[in-house]
Every structure is written in C-alpha cells, then in structure tokens.
Amino acid sequence: MITIENLSFAYPGGDFRLTIPSLVLEPGEKVAVVGPSGTGKTTLLNLIAGITVPQSGSVRLGDQTVSQMNDAARRALRAAKIGFVFQDFALLDYLSARENILFPYRIAAGAKIDAAARTRAAQLAASCGLEGKLERRPGALSQGEQQRVALCRALVMQPDLVLADEATGNLDPANKTAILDLLFARTAEQGATLLAVTHDHELLPRFDRVIDFSTFRQAQEGAV
Amino acid sequence: MNALFLALAYLRYHWARSAVLVLVAALILSVPIISQVLLNGSQTALTERAEQTPLVLGRRGSQLDLAMNALYFSDDRASPVTMADADVIWDTGLGLPIPLNTAFETNGARIVGTSIEYFEFRGLEVSEGRQIALLGEALLGAATAERLGLGPGDTVISAPQNLFDLDGVYPLELNIVGVLAPTGTPDDEAVFVDIKTSWVIAGIGHGHDGVLAAGATSGDIVASAAIVEFNRITEENIDSFHFHGATADYPVSAILLVPNDDRAATILRGRYLDPENPVQIIVPRDVIGELVGRIFRIKSLLDAVTLIVGGAALAAVGLAVFLSYRLRAREMQTAFKIGARRGMILRLIAAETAILLCLAGVIALAITLAVQTNGTAIVAWLLAT
Numbered sequence: 001m002i003t004i005e006n007l008s009f010a011y012p013g014g015d016f017r018l019t020i021p022s023l024v025l026e027p028g029e030k031v032a033v034v035g036p037s038g039t040g041k042t043t044l045l046n047l048i049a050g051i052t053v054p055q056s057g058s059v060r061l062g063d064q065t066v067s068q069m070n071d072a073a074r075r076a077l078r079a080a081k082i083g084f085v086f087q088d089f090a091l092l093d094y095l096s097a098r099e100n101i102l103f104p105y106r107i108a109a110g111a112k113i114d115a116a117a118r119t120r121a122a123q124l125a126a127s128c129g130l131e132g133k134l135e136r137r138p139g140a141l142s143q144g145e146q147q148r149v150a151l152c153r154a155l156v157m158q159p160d161l162v163l164a165d166e167a168t169g170n171l172d173p174a175n176k177t178a179i180l181d182l183l184f185a186r187t188a189e190q191g192a193t194l195l196a197v198t199h200d201h202e203l204l205p206r207f208d209r210v211i212d213f214s215t216f217r218q219a220q221e222g223a224v
Numbered sequence: 225m226n227a228l229f230l231a232l233a234y235l236r237y238h239w240a241r242s243a244v245l246v247l248v249a250a251l252i253l254s255v256p257i258i259s260q261v262l263l264n265g266s267q268t269a270l271t272e273r274a275e276q277t278p279l280v281l282g283r284r285g286s287q288l289d290l291a292m293n294a295l296y297f298s299d300d301r302a303s304p305v306t307m308a309d310a311d312v313i314w315d316t317g318l319g320l321p322i323p324l325n326t327a328f329e330t331n332g333a334r335i336v337g338t339s340i341e342y343f344e345f346r347g348l349e350v351s352e353g354r355q356i357a358l359l360g361e362a363l364l365g366a367a368t369a370e371r372l373g374l375g376p377g378d379t380v381i382s383a384p385q386n387l388f389d390l391d392g393v394y395p396l397e398l399n400i401v402g403v404l405a406p407t408g409t410p411d412d413e414a415v416f417v418d419i420k421t422s423w424v425i426a427g428i429g430h431g432h433d434g435v436l437a438a439g440a441t442s443g444d445i446v447a448s449a450a451i452v453e454f455n456r457i458t459e460e461n462i463d464s465f466h467f468h469g470a471t472a473d474y475p476v477s478a479i480l481l482v483p484n485d486d487r488a489a490t491i492l493r494g495r496y497l498d499p500e501n502p503v504q505i506i507v508p509r510d511v512i513g514e515l516v517g518r519i520f521r522i523k524s525l526l527d528a529v530t531l532i533v534g535g536a537a538l539a540a541v542g543l544a545v546f547l548s549y550r551l552r553a554r555e556m557q558t559a560f561k562i563g564a565r566r567g568m569i570l571r572l573i574a575a576e577t578a579i580l581l582c583l584a585g586v587i588a589l590a591i592t593l594a595v596q597t598n599g600t601a602i603v604a605w606l607l608a609t
Contacts, residue, residue, distance in 0.1 A: 051561055072566055079563025090558040094237030095230075106226035107564035137237075153562075 001027055002048060002161065002193060007057035007067075009047055018043050020057070023211075027160070030184060030194045032204050035213025041197040045163045048195065049082050050074030061161065072109075079108030083154030083192070085183070087166040089146045091138040091153075097145075098134040101125060101152040108157070117156070124152040128182050144175035151179065155186050162187050164196035168203070180206065227568065231575035241548070242580065248541055249584030252534045254591045256527065261596050263523055265603040267516050273409060274512035276346075278489055279481035281309060281321070281496070284504040291511040294478035296410045297326050297334040304475035309503055311472060318492050319483035320345075323476040325422040330380045330398070333368040336414045337422020337476075345482060348411055352376060353402030356418055359429075359465055360457025362398035363416040366406035367601065376401055379456070380415060382425045396425045397456035408600045423467065423474050424457070431457065431465035481505065549573065 002025040010017040018040040025031055033041045046052045048059055050066040051074075059066040061081060066074060078084075091100045101121045105111040125134055128148040138146050147167065154162055164183060168176040180203055187194045196207070204210050235242040273295050282290040283303040292298040310321040322345060325337035342348075343355070353376030356363050362380060369375060381395045398417060406412050423429050431454040454461045467474075483489035496505040549556070556569050595602065 049561070075560075075563045075565055077563070078561070079565075082563070084562050086558070090554065092555055092558075094234045099233070103559075104562055106230060107559050107562070107568050109565040 001025065001060075001062060002195075003058075003060040004048070005058050005060075007047065007054050007059065009043060009052065009054045016040065016043075018047075020044070025161075025193050025195060027193055028188070028191050030187070030206070030208045031196070032207040032210045033195065033197045033213060034199065034201065034204065034210060039213040041213055042165055045165055045195065045197060048161070049078055049084070049163060051078075076109055079104055079111065080157060081160045083157065083159040083162040085147075085150055085154045085162065085164040085167040087169040089138070089143075089150040089170075091146055091149055093138050096135050096137055097125070097130060097141065097149045098122075100138065100149050101134075101156050103153055104157050111157070120158075121152065121156055124155055124186070125149075127186065128152055143171060144178065147171060147175070147179050148182065151182055151186065155190065155192075158190055159192055161193045161195065164194065164198075166197055166199065168198065168200060176200065176203070227571035227575040228579075230572055231579055235576060235579055241544070245541055245544060245580050246583045246587065248537055249580060250587035250591065252537050252541075253584055253588035256530050256534070257588070257592045258595045259523070259526060259530070261592065261599055262603060262606070263519065265599040266519065266606065269409070269600070269603045270512045270516055271509075274508040277480060277508045278483055279319075279492060279505050280478055280508055281305065281313065281481055281503060281505050282478040284499075284502050287504070287506045287511045288515060290478060290504070290506055291508045293326060294324055294480060295508055295512075297336060297414055304477050305479065305503055306472060307474045307476060308472035310476065310479050313479065313481060313492070316492070317484075318488035319481050322480040322482065323419050324478050324480065325419055325426075325475065326477045327475070328422065328425050329383045330415055331368075331372055331383075333365070333372075333413060333415045335362075335382060335398075335422065335425065336416050337419040337425075338416060339419055341482075342416075342480070345480065346407075346409075346411060348407065349405045350402045351405035353400070356401055356416065356421075358457070359418065359421055359424065359462060360396070360399055361401045361417065361421070363402045363404060364400055365404055365412040365414045365416070367412035368415060369403040374400055375403055394427065394453065394455055396421075399457070413605070419476070420467075421457075424465065426475070428469065428474055429465055429467040430454070431461050433464070545573075545577065 002023075004020050004023040006022075007020040008017065009019075016038070033044065035041055043052065047054055048061070048066070050059070050069060054067050057067065061077065064077065066077065069077065092103065095103065098121060101124065102113055102117060105113045105117055111117075122134070125131065125148075128151060130145065130148055130152070133141060133145060138149070141149065147170075151167075154164075162183070167183065168179055171179060183194065183196070184206065198204075274291070277295055280290060280294045282294065283305050285303070289298075304325075304327070307323065310323050313319060313321040320341060322339055322342050323337075324342070326334055328335040328337075336342075340355070350363065351366070352369075353363075364372070364374060364380075372380070374380065378400045379397045380400060381397050384395055398415070398421070404411065404416070417425075420429065433454075454464065457465060481489075481492060483492055493505050493507070496503060559568065
C-alpha cells in the first residue's frame, strides 16, 4: 500500500507547489494520473519513488516511510521495490535487450545476476513476445519492442510498485494497446500496484481509478 | 565487476571513439619514452664511434658533415680530397692513413671503398665467406646482407650517380665474397670494396676488350665505338682492367688517421690548422661531442614541447571523456531513477578510464619495446640518412 499524507513540495525558487493532504493506493491497484502539463504528475511519481524529497508530509511504501529515508536507502528501495517505465524507453544502446532487462541487477546494491535472475529475465521477455530478440541491441528493435524491453526491465526485480511515466506516449495505437495489455497483465501477475501518468484518455477505462490532476489538486488543496 | 562489464560493453560498442582515445593516450605515453630511448641510443652510437676514431682528414668545410660521412657513411659528403693527401700522411710516418671513398650506393646501402687496414682498425670480422682480395669483390655488412638476402656467390650492382647523365659512370656488378659479423654500428649497413674497386665504379679504372686494329702491332692502340667495356670483373677480364692518370689524383671522401701516439696526433693536427689549407683534420670526439651537446639542448626543448602537447592532448582526451558523459546524462539519470547505488556512476567512469589507460599503456609498452629492440638499427639508419 502507498500512503501519502500532508505532502507538500515546491521546487526551489519556483511558483509551483504540489500539496496532497491524503492519497492511498491499494496493493495491486491500477491507477491512472491525467491532467495538463505542469500540474505535477511526474513530480508525484518522483516523490513516491524517493527521487525527490517533500518539504513536509510523508510518503509510505508499505511499512517504510520513503520521505524519511536517507539517499542510499531510497536508492535501495527504488532498486528493490519500484519499477520505472519511461516515455522514451531509456534503454542503453550499447547493451543487448537481455542485458538491458538485467541492468537493474548490475547497478543495485547487493543484487547479483544468477541463474534465477537470467531465467526470470528470459521468462519475462518471452511473456512480452521478445523471444529470439534478446541478443539484439535497442537500435535493431522496433519502438514497440523497445518499450517491451523497458517493461521487462521495470518488472525483472519483481517490484511492489510500477511507475509508468507516459509509457505509451511514443507508441502507435496498436503498440499502445499491446504494451498496456502487457503492463496490466504482468503487474497483475506480480500483484504490483501500477501508477501510470498518461495523456491518453482512451485508455482510462481500463484503470481501476483515475486521478485527474486538473481537478484533484484543487479538491485536495481545498481540503487542506 | 558490473562496472567493468558495463564499461567494456560501452567501449566495445563505441569502438572507433575508444580506439582514437586509446591511440592518443598511447602516443602521449610513448613519445617521450621513445625519444629518450632513441636519443640515448644516438648518443651512445655517436660518441662510441667518435671515441674510437682519433682523427679524420678531409676537404675543409663543415666539420660535422665530414665526421658524419667518415664515421657513419651519411649522405652529407663534402668535396673529396685525393690519395696524395693520404700519401702525405704516410710519408710523415706519424700515423696510418685509411682512405674512404663513400661516393656510391647499391640497393640503398653505401658502398665504402677502403683499404684492408679499415677492417682491423674497426675490429670487423668476416662471419661468412672470406675477406675481399681482388678488384670487383665486395663484403656485405651484416644488416645489409640480411636485408637484401644476399651472401657469398651473389652479386650487387652499383647504382649510377645520375640516371640522366648518359656520359656518367656505368654500374659495376660486384662479386660478393663475404659477410661481416654484426657490430651494431654503421658498418652493418655498408657494402665494403677495395678502394681501387670504388675507383672502377667511378670510371677512373676500367676494363675492355682488345683495342688493337687488325694487323696492327701492340704499340698501335686503336679504339672505336665498338669497344665493349666490362661491367663485371671476372677472372677472364681482370687483367684488362687498368687505371688512367696518377693514383695520387684519385678521389677519396675522407681519410681516417690513426696516429702513432698523442704527440704524433698533435703534430698532424698542427699541420692542418691553417685556414687557407683546403684540407683539414678534425677530432671526431670534439665534433660529435658538440653535436651531442646540441642534441641534448634540443631535447630539453623537445621535452618541454612534448609536455605542452601531451598536456593539451590529455586535456582533449579528458574533454572527450567529459563530453561523452554529458551525452550520457540521460543514461546516468535512468540509472539513478531505477536505483543505482551511489558511486556506481563514479565506478563506471573509473572502469572506463582504467580500461582505456590500460590498453594505451599496453600499446605504448609494445611501441617502446619495439623501438628499444630495434633501437640500434633505427639509430644507425637515422645517422646514415
């Protein structure tokens, strides 16, 4: 469960301020975040992941209070419990698809690429339709395939929470649906919570809940 | 280990950029070492041979050119002196004159016409075949024999001085009778012949078929355009070879002087001090000593230049690495977002830098070893050109 209480964050020297008195995401819940640009959707993901730290309030992931952890602990938490899917895939061009999927193991403290990790990566790749393409580098993959690799990378450490920041924003309609299907299916398999920022209103009916930042923030701020 | 894996993968993928960085770093590392090795080798080669050569007589002019020509058979040849100058020394009884005629080449090697005393003076020994004894015979230096793949029984042809001079010297085919043992000196690069053979190459001496007209007596010498001049000296035609003019007028490039003692050396030098005398005697040790001094003054300048250029090149390499990381900011950001531990990025940079420097070090070491192994040959070649 992700619990946010009395959260307040502002960028230094900027007018922008994000205030969330209360927000709870249940385990396994699929939540979409929509709203105009500049309303703090990505900032919310960063605060939940501990990439940025709120000036006040708390963010809890399960029984761990992210906002009170030190930098090393937040990094370890991200590596172990949070999977990220980016709009531009953010794959490393010099690594094969397989090595991109295993990348979190290489950079996380205490993680080790063993036979189990390799098997899991291969199974994930197979479930995302990447058989026979694991030795290819990103440059030799289509955009849809690249996002599938990015999705596998987000899930390979079996996270409790998957944060998708406009994960389908660069894809054509066919791939958009396919990736979202995979995202839903794989997170459901793992029982992971999915929090996805999206501009695509056609996809919203598929989520359990939609947070519209254009009204949500006003309502939240009004509640303060 | 993971940093090393990622660094290797990145460097392999961007192999062209990595190769350029490695080569630049290797050159920065190896150039000062190579220059030091070559300079030390040059100093040793120059001074050793100069120390072993007491005096050199030659045409007045550049003392350095004379020393370089007489000691290292370089291309810088002054106008020749004559055998009369050697005779003068001989007549004084103060020392032994050893004539050198280095006017000709064959297959990129200097033909050195000299007397038999030269081999004893330099301590040269025949390792294969025998010493030269007859006109037209040649003895190869070890390096030249190896380079040309020639030995006793083979022949080499002297190169014409000027291809376009139809009236010039004809090439002479020389009979190789032996190969000298290697000494690590310019003698290894030379082709030795008797001084008289060098005069045959110069066209002063020659051999040809009969010049008597039909029915003429032996006193009636008649020559015509039909005369065949021999371009190889054989047992059959050696008796027909003869020289024109007085031996005293025959040219020699320089004369090595081996004085009987220090007193004789001083007297000989004193006799050639007059600046009006077209002939001079030099002390190679002094001439080369001055050259070495200059070289090392220049080396200090070169060291400073190398330091500046090396610093600039290192800065360029550093900038390239820095820009590369700026370009990879997105990658670093991704790594940070998905939980890269603190120091992972630094380890990645360190691993890449270490791999590049290690490869550069290996290449620099290989270049340095290659130069060091072949240092003597390179120095000999540098001194001869």
